[in-house]
Amino acid sequence: MFIDIHVHPAFYEPINADENREELRHQELDIHKNGTAPLEHIFNQMRCAGLDKLCLLPEDYTSTVGCALVSNEEIRTLVDLAPDRFIGFASVDPSDPEAPDRLEEAFTRLKLKGLKLHPGRQHFMPGEERLEAIYQVCERYDKPILFHAGLSWEPDTFTRYCQPTAFEEVAEKHPKLRICLGHFAWPWVRETAMLMVKYPNVYADTGALYFDNAYEFYTQTFTKDIPVTWIDRSLRHQVMFGSNNPRFEQIRMADAITKIGLRDSTLELVKGLNAVEFLGGLD
DSSP states (O other): OOEEEEEOOTTBGGGOOOHHHHHHHHHHHTOOSOOOBOHHHHHHHHHHHTOOEEEEOOEEETTTTSEEEEOHHHHHHHHHHOTTTEEEOBOOOTTSTTHHHHHHHHHHTSOOOOEEEOHHHHTOOTTOGGGHHHHHHHHHTTOOEEEOOSOOOSTTOOGGGGSGGGGHHHHHHOTTSOEEEGGGGTTOHHHHHHHHHHOTTEEEEOOOOOSSOHHHHHHIIIIIISOHHIIIIISTTTEEOOOOBTTSOHHHHHHHHTTSOOOHHHHHIIIIIHHHHHHTOOO
16 A cells, blocks of 8 residues: 555646636645646556555635635545545634634544644644644544645745644644654754654654755655664654655655665555554545
8 A cells, every 4th residue: 555645636627627716726835837637647647656545635724815725625526536546634724713613524524534734824833722622623533633844835934833843742732643744844854753753643754855856855865864774763653655746746756765775664654554544544
């Protein structure tokens, strides 16, 4: 089982009938060189990369943009089109007083599998009191949270909200809440590793690629910035493959993760088994 835990479906053709909405997504996500992708193209990309399932992440930026760029309902639509391949996450805006109720609806009515939050774009510190009701909903339904962490190229984002230590209070206060620091919180990969070794409920995904090509960047990040032995021995149950597609190509990142020197048993965990654990199963 090979799962990509970090995919943005903003430009999937079935949810882009409105040209104005598509253009808004290009501007607000700072992704410009791609068109919309038919599902047949997505499935072909998956085949080329060897991927079995994609976790689709929405973006609710109501308080900063004025709308959800990709809504929970659109994620449900995509999952229904390919339930054997797509796993849907929810998003809510923490500034919305109704966010906990909307999240509960996403978990119950829409049957979404987790929550995606972007502190830098939604302008909150993860340990703020107003987030507690949202975390409690996730705990009540045993749903994980994938946070954007580290660098973001999106406009109107502030990296200070996304440094790894900003998430420590959440990990400490909610030990049963599974949280993932997206992009391995690059460039703070050592600090991310520190949190992971201290808190077993903290995961990280590999959706980081900002210089060079995938193999060179992964070699620098996962064998030099942190030794590959840290993952292979100590963090092997907490690292998940993520591509951050469409910003980066899945096939190149899927290939690169196999070439950095991880043991086969660790690679099996990173490619899928850890994601299954993080998600609480695939049912």
